[in-house]
Amino acid sequence: MKIDPIHQFNIEPLITLGHIGKHTIAITNSTIYMFVAVGIIGLLMLATGRQLVPGRMQSVAEISYEFVSTMIRSTAGTEGLKFFPLVFTLFMFICVSNLVGIIPYTFTVSSHIIVTAALALLVFLTVLFYGLYKNGLKFFKIFVPSGVPLAVLPLVIFIEVLSFFLKPVSHSVRLFANMLAGHIALKVFAGFVAMLGVSLGAIGWIGGIAPLALTVALTALELLVAFLQAYVFAILTCIYLNDAIHPGH
Amino acid sequence: MAGDAKGQKTGAHTGADGGHGGGFPPFESQYFASQLVSLVIAFVALYIIVSRFALPKVGGTIEARQNAIEGDLAQAQKLKDESDAALKAYEGELAAARSRAQAIGNETREKMNASAEAERKALEEKLAGKLADAEKQIAATRTAAMGNVKSIAADAAGAIVQRLTGATPDASAVAKAVDASLKG
Numbered sequence: 399m400k401i402d403p404i405h406q407f408n409i410e411p412l413i414t415l416g417h418i419g420k421h422t423i424a425i426t427n428s429t430i431y432m433f434v435a436v437g438i439i440g441l442l443m444l445a446t447g448r449q450l451v452p453g454r455m456q457s458v459a460e461i462s463y464e465f466v467s468t469m470i471r472s473t474a475g476t477e478g479l480k481f482f483p484l485v486f487t488l489f490m491f492i493c494v495s496n497l498v499g500i501i502p503y504t505f506t507v508s509s510h511i512i513v514t515a516a517l518a519l520l521v522f523l524t525v526l527f528y529g530l531y532k533n534g535l536k537f538f539k540i541f542v543p544s545g546v547p548l549a550v551l552p553l554v555i556f557i558e559v560l561s562f563f564l565k566p567v568s569h570s571v572r573l574f575a576n577m578l579a580g581h582i583a584l585k586v587f588a589g590f591v592a593m594l595g596v597s598l599g600a601i602g603w604i605g606g607i608a609p610l611a612l613t614v615a616l617t618a619l620e621l622l623v624a625f626l627q628a629y630v631f632a633i634l635t636c637i638y639l640n641d642a643i644h645p646g647h
Numbered sequence: 648m649a650g651d652a653k654g655q656k657t658g659a660h661t662g663a664d665g666g667h668g669g670g671f672p673p674f675e676s677q678y679f680a681s682q683l684v685s686l687v688i689a690f691v692a693l694y695i696i697v698s699r700f701a702l703p704k705v706g707g708t709i710e711a712r713q714n715a716i717e718g719d720l721a722q723a724q725k726l727k728d729e730s731d732a733a734l735k736a737y738e739g740e741l742a743a744a745r746s747r748a749q750a751i752g753n754e755t756r757e758k759m760n761a762s763a764e765a766e767r768k769a770l771e772e773k774l775a776g777k778l779a780d781a782e783k784q785i786a787a788t789r790t791a792a793m794g795n796v797k798s799i800a801a802d803a804a805g806a807i808v809q810r811l812t813g814a815t816p817d818a819s820a821v822a823k824a825v826d827a828s829l830k831g
Contacts, residue, residue, distance in 0.1 A: 407672035418684075421677075429681070460708065460709055513682055
């Protein structure tokens with residue numbers, strides 16, 4: 399029994415739809431899980447009731463609504479609510495697909511850099527274009543912190559510009575790396591249980607208790623990480639949007 | 648495009664042995680386009696669901712609840728104000744009734760006192776009149792008695808003097824002498 403911790407990240411093309419240039423466009427397992435996430439969010443938000451006293455699922459829908467709207471208001475102000483649908487979609491999509499990914503044998507959409515990079519670029523371009531559209535050239539004030547001595551200003555501006563363009567990189571890699579590393583660690587520790595049992599027999603099964611316990615603990619940690627990374631992604635989005643809305647620090 | 652070439656190669660490889668042992672899957676660029684297209688479709692679909700239907704619905708529910716709570720609180724406040732006002736009116740009426748009762752009591756007491764006083768005065772006057780009459784009568788009786796005593800004494804003195812001297816004394820001298828002795 400060979401245990402390959404990387405196997406879970408494989409993309410399996412299911413139906414090839416066609417080609418764009420040299421690129422093959424196919425429905426893959428990743429596609430399926432993206433739409434699973436969309437379906438779960440759609441069900442959660444639309445199929446739940448509108449009672450005055452909410453039931454469980456309605457509470458979850460309302461808590462996520464209030465959670466995201468509070469997050470936006472506290473970081474980007476009331477004007478940030480313009481981006482409520484965007485931030486809510488990002489947060490729910492990442493959170494739900496991360497949580498679905500913890501179920502064994504499923505696929506984690508955000509464990510692929512291309513997905514997180516696309517989402518981070520979406521945020522980056524939104525910030526860039528909305529900032530320029532709303533503030534015009536004043537948007538570039540975000541590169542010029544106030545109260546910096548003239549002598550070091552060029553250096554500061556250089557660092558600010560660099561950090562601005564590195565934001566989408568850190569934004570996407572953080573989510574991608576967290577999901578990837580967490581799932582590899584889970585798979586490795588879970589693999590130990592089976593490996594010990596198969597190779598050492600009865601002693602191995604007893605020895606497998608420790609990695610099994612660790613796997614349970616790691617699963618709990620991964621549940622936290624799945625939510626936390628979605629939260630971090632969403633709140634960073636809010637902070638970047640705040641730059642676009644109020645560029646004058 | 649070097650990535651693409653590599654992607655094609657590993658793609659062939661993974662196809663051969665069921666997806667095992669290829670490159671590191673998250674960096675296999677041959678699937679990037681598929682994932683991007685899927686992501687765009689899924690994300691746009693979710694964005695439309697969220698912005699058109701989900702957020703207005705949930706937001707509306709939350710707002711309706713907020714309004715219901717505020718309405719109920721306002722109504723409760725109104726009812727509380729009403730009951731407070733009723734209580735205040737009741738207390739006011741109670742205080743008015745109490746002061747009215749006190750006033751009636753005082754008035755009655757004063758009237759009774761006044762009539763009792765008047766009766767007492769009338770009685771006292773009557774008694775004083777009777778007393779004065781009685782005293783007058785006593786005085787008259789005493790004067791009369793004293794007059795009788797004087798004339799008896801004068802007669803007795805005159806008789807005594809006549810028996811002793813044989814001469815009849817002067818009546819006025821006897822009366823003078825009796826007066827003097829009575830005074831003495």
